[in-house]
Amino acid sequence: MFCIAIADLVVELDNRYAHVEQLCRDYVTSSHAPAFRVRVTEDEIRAYRTSAGRPMTAPEAESYLLYRHICEQMPAYDAFLLHAAVVEMDGRGYVFSAPRGTGKSTHTNLWKTHFPGRATIINGDKPLVRRAADGRLWAYGTPWCGKEGHEENRKCPLTAICFLEQAAENRITPMSTSDTAARLLGATILPREPALQDRMAALIGQVVRTTPAYCLSCRPDTAAAELAYEYLSQV
Numbered sequence: 001m002f003c004i005a006i007a008d009l010v011v012e013l014d015n016r017y018a019h020v021e022q023l024c025r026d027y028v029t030s031s032h033a034p035a036f037r038v039r040v041t042e043d044e045i046r047a048y049r050t051s052a053g054r055p056m057t058a059p060e061a062e063s064y065l066l067y068r069h070i071c072e073q074m075p076a077y078d079a080f081l082l083h084a085a086v087v088e089m090d091g092r093g094y095v096f097s098a099p100r101g102t103g104k105s106t107h108t109n110l111w112k113t114h115f116p117g118r119a120t121i122i123n124g125d126k127p128l129v130r131r132a133a134d135g136r137l138w139a140y141g142t143p144w145c146g147k148e149g150h151e152e153n154r155k156c157p158l159t160a161i162c163f164l165e166q167a168a169e170n171r172i173t174p175m176s177t178s179d180t181a182a183r184l185l186g187a188t189i190l191p192r193e194p195a196l197q198d199r200m201a202a203l204i205g206q207v208v209r210t211t212p213a214y215c216l217s218c219r220p221d222t223a224a225a226e227l228a229y230e231y232l233s234q235v
Contacts, residue, residue, distance in 0.1 A: 005029040006070070007079050007128040007140040008155075013066055014039035019059030020066055024143040026153050035077060038069040067126070067144045071189040075199040079130035083187040085146075086122040086139045086156065087111045093122065093139045093156035094232050095129075096216075097187045098164035103220055105148055107164055110225040124150035129158055131203060137211065160212045160232045167217035170224045172231050180213040181205070 001014045004027040012034035013020060021028070045061045052061070071081040084097035085108040098104040104125075111119040125146030127139050137158040145151035163175065163183050175183075184204050191197055212235045218224035 003029050003031055003034050004143070005031065006142055007074070007077075007130045007138075009077055009079070010034045011070055012037040015062060015066065016040075017059035017062055019057075020063040023063055027143055036073050038066050038073070040065040040069065063144075067142075068189060071128075072191045072196070074128060074130075075191050075196045075203060077130070078199070078203060079128050079140075080200055080203055081189050082127055082129055082139075082184070083125065084127060084161075085124045085150070086127045086141070087119055088122050088152075088154075088156040089115060089119045089229070090233070091156070092159040092233070094159060094228075095127075095139060095161045096164055097161065097183065102164055102166060103218075104164055105146065105150075106220045107216075107218065107224060107228075108150070109148075110220075110222055111229070114222045114225050115229070120152060121150035122152050122154060122156055124148050129203075129207070131206065135206075137207060158207070158211055160214065160235050161207075162214050162216045162228060162232065165215060165217045167219065169217070170219055170221075170227050171217045172214050172227055173217075175213040175215050177208040180208045184208070 002021055003010050003012045004024045010031045040062050044065055045058050048061045049056050074080055084095045085104050087094045087108050096104055096108055108121055122141045123145045126144040129139050131137055138155045139158045140155045141152045181204055216228055
């Protein structure tokens with residue numbers, strides 16, 4: 001059992017295996033006043049390993065499920081998970097979301113290589129977004145970050161959102177609030193409790209009202225990163 005500081009919250013993890021503690025080593029805190037505690041049962045681990053569709057160890061399954069339980073509680077603290085990558089550049093945070101296999105990692109890696117020393121991948125797969133007390137939205141790095149391991153234990157302002165699609169030519173277009181909300185809901189974990197579902201809906205509503213969103217149809221080339229930056233840096 002140990003505590004981590006994540007999205008400016010302290011969470012206690014009641015773990016069975018050392019794997020998750022190693023994964024979270026840069027987020028471990030000595031604080032003993034957690035906002036909440038999560039644990040995973042053996043039955044949950046067994047069921048998830050059966051349904052995963054690929055070979056998975058019990059420690060890996062526990063780690064995934066612990067984070068899922070964290071994310072299910074986060075709306076109570078004005079935060080939610082996004083299946084996305086976050087790139088910070090010049091003090092601004094850009095979110096890139098796409099279905100698995102679309103090229104999210106390829107695109108964000110292009111930012112890192114094309115803008116060396118300026119672009120940082122805060123999280124490559126599972127960041128948290130949280131509303132601060134003053135209403136500002138922030139994107140946070142987390143230990144759970146995808147197979148490439150891109151993560152930083154820091155936060156950046158949520159400046160713009162891009163939904164990626166593969167295409168023969170690079171093109172970026174603004175998205176409506178309704179389309180943005182639908183895609184965000186498809187890229188998160190919905191809480192089970194009705195009260196938390198209402199909190200989640202309110203958070204998503206604020207995001208779509210205050211954060212510009214775009215659809216980036218693109219090739220896997222540096223021109224796509226240049227086009228995205230040209231647009232996103234102006235918002």
